[in-house]
Every structure is written in structure tokens, then in C-alpha cells.
Amino acid sequence: xxxxxxxxxxxxxxxxxxxxxxxxxxxxxxxxxxxxxxxxxxxxxxxxxxxxxxxxxxxxxxxxxxxxxxxxxxxxxxxxxxxxxxxxxxxxxxxxxxxxxxxxxxxxxxxxxxxxxxxxxxxxxxxxxxxxxxxxxxxxxxxxxxxxxxxxxxxxxxxxxxxxxxxxxxxxxxxxxxxxxxxxxxxxxxxxxxxxxxxxxxxxxxxxxxxxxxxxxxxxxxxxxxxxxxxxxxxxxxxxxxxxxxxxxxxxxxxxxxxxxxxxxxxxxxxxxxxxxxxxxxxxxxxxxxxxxxxxxxxxxxxxxxxxxxxxxxxxxxxxxxxxxxxxxxxxxxxxxxxxxxxxxxxxxxxxxxxxxxxxxxxxxxxxxxxxxxxxxxxxxxxxxxxxxxxxxxxxxxxxxxxxxxxxxxxxxxxxxxxxxxxxxxx
Amino acid sequence: xxxxxxxxxxxxxxxxxxxxxxxxxxxxxxxxxxxxxxxxxxxxxxxxxxxxxxxxxxxxxxxxxxxxxxxxxxxxxxxxxxxxxxxxxxxxxxxxxxxxxxxxxxxxxxxxxxxxxxxxxxxxxxxxxxxxxxxxxxxxxxxxxxxxxxxxxxxxxxxxxxxxxxxxxxxxxxxxxxxxxxxxxxxxxxxxxxxxxxxxxxxxxxxxxxxxxxxxxxxxxxxxxxxxxxxxxxxxxxxxxxxxxxxxxxxxxxxxxxxxxxxxxxxxxxxxxxxxxxxxxxxxxxxxxxxxxxxxxxxxxxxxxxxxxxxxxxxxxxx
Numbered sequence: 064x065x066x067x068x069x070x071x072x073x074x075x076x077x078x079x080x081x082x083x084x085x086x087x088x089x090x091x092x093x094x095x096x097x098x099x100x101x102x103x104x105x106x107x108x109x110x111x112x113x114x115x116x117x118x119x120x121x122x123x124x125x126x127x128x129x130x131x132x133x134x135x136x137x138x139x140x141x142x143x144x145x146x147x148x149x150x151x152x153x154x155x156x157x158x159x160x161x162x163x164x165x166x167x168x169x170x171x172x173x174x175x176x177x178x179x180x181x182x183x184x185x186x187x188x189x190x191x192x193x194x195x196x197x198x199x200x201x202x203x204x205x206x207x208x209x210x211x212x213x214x215x216x217x218x219x220x221x222x223x224x225x226x227x228x229x230x231x232x233x234x235x236x237x238x239x240x241x242x243x244x245x246x247x248x249x250x251x252x253x254x255x256x257x258x259x260x261x262x263x264x265x266x267x268x269x270x271x272x273x274x275x276x277x278x279x280x281x282x283x284x285x286x287x288x289x290x291x292x293x294x295x296x297x298x299x300x301x302x303x304x305x306x307x308x309x310x311x312x313x314x315x316x317x318x319x320x321x322x323x324x325x326x327x328x329x330x331x332x333x334x335x336x337x338x339x340x341x342x343x344x345x346x347x348x349x350x351x352x353x354x355x356x357x358x359x360x361x362x363x364x365x366x367x368x369x370x371x372x373x374x375x376x377x378x379x380x381x382x383x384x385x386x387x388x389x390x391x392x393x394x395x396x397x398x399x400x401x402x403x404x405x406x407x408x409x410x411x412x413x414x415x416x417x418x419x420x421x422x423x424x425x426x427x428x429x430x431x432x433x434x435x436x437x438x439x440x441x442x443x444x445x446x447x448x449x450x451x452x453x454x455x456x457x458x459x460x461x462x463x464x465x466x467x468x469x470x471x472x473x474x475x476x477x478x479x480x481x482x483x484x485x486x487x488x489x490x
Numbered sequence: 491x492x493x494x495x496x497x498x499x500x501x502x503x504x505x506x507x508x509x510x511x512x513x514x515x516x517x518x519x520x521x522x523x524x525x526x527x528x529x530x531x532x533x534x535x536x537x538x539x540x541x542x543x544x545x546x547x548x549x550x551x552x553x554x555x556x557x558x559x560x561x562x563x564x565x566x567x568x569x570x571x572x573x574x575x576x577x578x579x580x581x582x583x584x585x586x587x588x589x590x591x592x593x594x595x596x597x598x599x600x601x602x603x604x605x606x607x608x609x610x611x612x613x614x615x616x617x618x619x620x621x622x623x624x625x626x627x628x629x630x631x632x633x634x635x636x637x638x639x640x641x642x643x644x645x646x647x648x649x650x651x652x653x654x655x656x657x658x659x660x661x662x663x664x665x666x667x668x669x670x671x672x673x674x675x676x677x678x679x680x681x682x683x684x685x686x687x688x689x690x691x692x693x694x695x696x697x698x699x700x701x702x703x704x705x706x707x708x709x710x711x712x713x714x715x716x717x718x719x720x721x722x723x724x725x726x727x728x729x730x731x732x733x734x735x736x737x738x739x740x741x742x743x744x745x746x747x748x749x750x751x752x753x754x755x756x757x758x759x760x761x762x763x764x765x766x767x768x769x770x771x772x773x774x775x776x777x778x779x780x781x782x783x784x785x786x787x788x789x790x791x792x793x794x795x796x797x798x799x800x801x802x803x804x805x806x807x808x809x
Binding site: 262271273338 | 583608628
């Protein structure tokens with residue numbers, strides 16, 4: 064393995080440092096040592112890559128993914144999914160807890176981290192369970208979880224038994240300065256819902272998920288934040304009304320942040336028509352108005368990050384009548400392409416777009432990553448902006464082929480990814 | 491998906507999107523199959539040598555029996571599968587169940603399922619020679635019920651264009667109502683009124699071309715057809731309604747309320763009827779009630795649809 068790498072002539076895009084220029088970047092012993100004129104004169108590379116015409120991006124930090132291991136090895140394994148991630152420029156993944164793979168013990172956290180390390184592709188940060196077994200009753204061992212390196216806590220999509228428990232969980236998490244990643248969901252309004260409530264859910268006869276499911280959940284949390292001043296990050300906002308509430312909360316100076324899943328910025332309830340199980344997601348794809356509000360919010364910087372919300376499934380999980388399918392999209396491999404598309408569609412500037420998937424999410428999770436600053440681990444990718452490709456599920460690297468973006472054309476592809484200076488993916 | 495390239499009925503999954511001429515063809519054909527009670531039954535060996543499988547993932551007596559009779563009168567071999575007590579209960583996936591039944595060589599699945607879109611799903615994945623008929627899926631559709639209702643209306647009223655039709659009761663959970671609305675709009679019925687408390691009215695149903703009423707007296711005024719829907723008792727447990735008694739008091743079809751409709755209005759109900767819940771016995775058994783005629787028509791409509799679905803394959807050189 065080469066210890067001194069020089070990537071020459073690439074367009075280096077590092078919004079955290081306000082850099083967008085054609086220059087060389089030097090890597091020694093796994094760390095970035097300099098860009099352009101900052102590179103040591105006597106730097107002696109044993110490996111030189113010519114990246115002319117290509118872009119050098121900081122490694123993507125994905126705030127939400129379900130890696131399924133341990134617990135659901137029938138779906139996929141950490142090694143497969145971390146490789147899928149690096150194939151799309153993602154070098155760090157925040158792994159979320161879920162009912163079948165709750166992350167509520169130090170042992171589980173260690174297992175996930177060691178599996179990821181063993182695989183040697185993307186780095187994995189762990190978001191632990193807020194309550195034991197995600198049951199919403201007893202608080203998880205937050206102190207221990209912090210000790211083994213959890214970067215935050217989440218209740219996933221599971222309900223919490225009552226608001227008193229939620230308030231205590233918020234306060235206890237704040238005790239350890241663990242970021243709280245909460246999905247705003249009022250479960251009693253969701254019932255067994257499968258899609259956005261509207262004319263289409265009525266016509267298709269699918270149990271509806273009203274917008275109030277999210278806004279009522281959000282309102283409750285906001286009031287508790289006001290009371291306790293505990294910071295909360297809202298996961299996967301889906302509606303225009305939620306954006307309005309978020310904007311107001313930020314104006315009022317509450318310690319809140321939020322993210323959106325990339326697919327939510329493109330798809331709407333109309334994509335569910337004809338019962339497409341690949342468009343079965345939680346939160347549901349909503350109306351065009353909601354999607355436009357979400358786009359407006361990323362454009363205006365009201366939303367802080369864009370994530371993949373990667374949920375790989377085995378084939379059978381989507382082979383059933385719509386409401387009986389498992390929700391979620393296999394999304395690592397479309398995160399960067401979709402975000403780049405937002406640039407093409409002039410929703411975001413290039414620097415905004417890269418910020419939303421690199422240093423912004425890193426800051427939210429308290430991780431030092433997502434930049435190309437000297438001294439940082441060399442987690443970065445080379446992106447060919449001219450490479451046109453079409454998504455074919457059979458070409459996907461993830462074990463989960465459940466992408467609704469089949470047939471979509473994308474401009475640009477990750478051609479090489481480095482983690483700690485080591486090439487972990489090469490097209 | 492449910493039509494062949496030349497516009498014939500390949501599956502019968504929903505009324506939505508079918509052309510008016512095709513609906514009329516179903517009605518015309520069904521008319522030929524109607525046998526009057528006590529008279530010799532119409533028999534037609536159109537499905538001789540074909541195997542029809544009744545796949546009922548949910549309870550049903552009337553629908554299953556009428557499909558069974560329809561298949562037998564068309565000389566098909568028929569198997570009734572009570573799925574709830576068999577494979578699926580043991581954890582078999584729907585797709586595996588279908589694949590296994592397919593391997594036994596059948597020609598048609600008649601499907602009732604608790605999940606909306608289950609028949610679509612089966613039609614999408616089963617072998618191309620197999621026809622799928624939706625016998626009710628979730629809250630989505632119950633197309634043969636809607637067509638037997640249309641046949642009953644046509645027998646009494648002739649034309650659809652001048653008609654005012656009221657559908658009363660639990661619209662929200664009703665696949666029957668949704669299919670009736672599609673059938674009535676396709677056949678150009680003059681006016682469709684839905685009458686229900688707001689808890690039983692689904693979001694933005696007006697976009698399906700109907701008007702909504704919360705007051706039955708206002709809604710029923712001057713209509714030609716009153717369709718009552720069944721109110722399921724479990725709805726009381728989910729805070730949709732305070733009690734059966736209150737529902738009957740506010741929405742039950744009584745003689746007084748029926749008097750607000752046109753004097754020659756007909757009263758329909760897809761069954762099973764909850765007497766004293768959505769309808770007064772005197773109305774259910776009264777001269778304006780055509781509830782039992784609906785059942786008779788059920789057999790005829792199902793014969794028509796089954797023969798058309800398998801016929802579309804024979805003509806296109808399949809099977």
C-alpha cells in the first residue's frame with residue numbers, strides 16, 4: 064500500500080474550507096497533508112493519480128442508514144453495505160437502530176464497529192437506541208453507549224410510551240451530550256398507514272398517513288425542547304407544514320436541526336400510483352406542494368442535511384401487496400447522484416450540495432469529518448462529472464436492489480474512493 | 491393491465507379506467523345469464539375444462555357462493571380454498587401460494603384479500619394464461635359487486651344519465667362504494683351523493699366526482715337510488731362512532747327518510763344487512779327494496795365476467 068499519494072489536477076471542492084479550485088492534493092500515511100501551494104515542497108509521492116477533468120470531494124457522511132446486522136442477516140450484511148456506500152463516495156455512515164436490530168448495548172455497538180472495521184470499506188458511526196429494545200419504556204444505558212462511542216441516540220420509527228418518558232430521555236441524553244435524532248411521529252394518528260393521506264390514498268384504498276402524524280409529533284417535541292432546552296435533531300421531515308414549524312422554531316432560537324432523505328426531494332405520492340412497493344416509505348412520499356417546500360427548505364438552508372436513509376431489503380420484502388411490503392429504499396448509491404441533480408436543477412449550488420452531505424451532517428453527529436482540511440484523515444472520493452449512467456437494479460452493489468430510481472439517468476459517478484488514504488473503491 | 495391489446499377484458503381488477511362500452515358489454519352479457527328464481531337455470535358450457543380457484547383470504551359467504559354457482563353454471567371445475575386455515579397461516583408468502591396453485595394447472599383465480607391491491611399483485615406475477623378476478627380487496631375495489639348493482643339499477647331505471655344515486659354509510663372503509671362510484675361515473679349517472687358522518691368519509695373523495703352530505707335527510711332528497719352500506723361493528727371500537735344506536739338514529743334508512751327520495755326510488759344493499767343498524771327491516775323487506783334481486787344478479791354478472799375474462803384468452807389464441 065502506498066503511503067504517499069498525490070492526486071493531481073482535480074477540481075477540489077471543499078465547501079467547509081471555501082475551496083473550489085483545480086489543484087493537487089497530497090496524502091501521507093492516511094492523512095491529508097495539503098492542497099495546492101500548501102503541499103510541502105519535498106513531498107515525495109509513491110503513487111500519483113491524474114484526476115484531470117474530475118472532481119475531488121470530501122468523503123460523504125450519511126446521517127442515516129440501516130445496516131441490518133446484527134439481527135437481519137437475511138437482508139444484508141455490514142460488509143456488503145459499507146462497500147455499496149464507498150462505491151458512491153460515502154465514507155462514513157451513521158447506523159440507525161431498528162426493532163429487529165436495536166442497538167442498546169455496548170456489545171452490539173462494538174460488534175457493529177468491528178464488523179465494519181474488518182470489512183475495511185466505509186467507517187461506521189453508531190446511533191444507539193434511546194430506550195431499551197426500542198420499546199419506548201425504559202431508558203437505554205446511555206452512559207455506557209457513549210463510552211463505547213455512540214455518536215447519538217434515536218428511537219427510530221418506534222413509539223415512546225408517553226411524553227413523560229420522552230422528556231426524561233431528552234434530559235438524560237443531554238446529560239451525556241449525546242445528540243438526539245428523533246423522527247417526529249405521533250403513532251396514534253398513523254394507524255397502519257401506508258401512504259400520504261389525500262385523494263390518491265382514497266382512490267387506491269391504502270390506509271392514509273395524515274400530515275398531522277408528523278406535525279403533531281413535532282409540536283410535542285418542540286414544546287419539550289422549549290421547556291428543557293435539550294437539543295434535538297429532527298429526522299426525515301416530509302411535509303410543508305413541518306418545514307413551517309421548523310423555520311419558526313429556528314427563528315425562536317430553539318436548539319433544533321433537521322434533515323431530509325434525498326428521495327423525498329424528488330418523488331411524490333403520485334409515484335405510488337399503481338401500487339409501486341418501491342415507493343413505500345416512512346415517512347410517506349407526500350404531495351407535490353410538500354416536495355416543493357422541502358426543496359425550498361434545503362435551498363434556503365432551513366434544513367441542515369440531506370441523507371440517504373438507506374434501507375436495503377431482500378427481494379421478498381417488496382414482493383407483496385403494497386401495504387404488506389416493508390417500507391424503505393436502498394439508497395446509498397443514489398444519494399450523491401440525486402444531490403448532484405439538485406444542482407443541475409438549480410435547487411442548490413454545488414457548494415451547498417456538497418455541504419449538505421459532508422461537513423453539515425458530520426457536525427450534527429459531532430464527528431470530525433466531511434472536509435479536506437490538512438491533518439484530517441484522507442476520506443475522499445474522485446467524481447467524474449461527465450460520466451452518464453442509468454440506474455439498473457442488477458448493477459447495484461448493495462444487496463438491497465429496492466430502488467425506485469430504476470431507469471433514471473444521472474450525470475456523474477464516483478470513480479474512486481479513499482478511506483484513511485487507502486483506495487477502497489475503484490470503478 | 492386488465493385489458494388486452496385489443497381492449498378485451500384480461501383480468502377484472504377494478505372498474506376504474508374501463509371504457510363505458512365494456513361495462514355495458516358486461517351488463518348485456520349478464521342479462522342473458524339472469525335466471526329467475528324457480529325457473530330453469532341458464533347453463534352455458536363456456537368454461538368446460540377450465541379450472542377456477544376461489545382464493546378467499548377473508549370471510550365471505552355471498553360473494554364466494556355466487557362465484558361458485560357462476561363457475562358451475564359455466565361448467566368449470568371449481569376449487570374453494572380457505573386460505574386462512576392453510577398455507578398463509580403457516581407462513582407461506584402470497585407469491586408462493588400463487589405459484590403452487592399455478593403448478594396445479596388452473597385458469598382463473600377469484601381473489602378476496604384484506605390488502606388493497608392484492609389482486610393486482612397476483613395478476614402481475616401469475617402466468618399469462620391465468621385470469622384474475624377481484625372479489626374484493628381491502629378498501630380498494632369490489633368490481634363485480636359494483637357491476638351487479640349497475641345491472642340491478644339498469645333493470646329498474648333503464649338509463650343512467652338522469653339518475654341521482656345516494657350511497658349511505660361507511661364510505662371510508664368501503665371498497666364497494668369506491669367501485670360503485672367508478673361504475674356510476676363511467677356510465678354517466680347524473681349525480682352521485684355520498685352520505686356519512688365525517689369520520690366515515692375518506693379524504694378528498696369529492697375528487698372522484700361526487701358530492702358529499704353529512705345529513706341524510708338533505709342527501710336523500712329526490713334520489714332515484716339509495717344504496718346502503720354495511721356498518722361493521724368493530725368500527726365502534728376505534729372511536730369512529732359513539733354507538734350503533736346513534737348511527738341508526740342519524741343515518742339509518744327508515745320509511746320516513748325513504749319517503750324523501752323519489753316515490754319510485756329503489757333501495758339497495760350489498761349485504762350482509764344489519765337490520766336496525768343501517769336499515770329498518772320494514773325498508774329492507776319493503777316494496778322498494780331490491781336487495782335480493784341484487785343477489786340473483788350477482789350470479790349472472792359473475793358468469794358474464796368469468797366468461798369474458800377467459801374468452802379474451804381463447805380469442806387471442808391463448809390456452
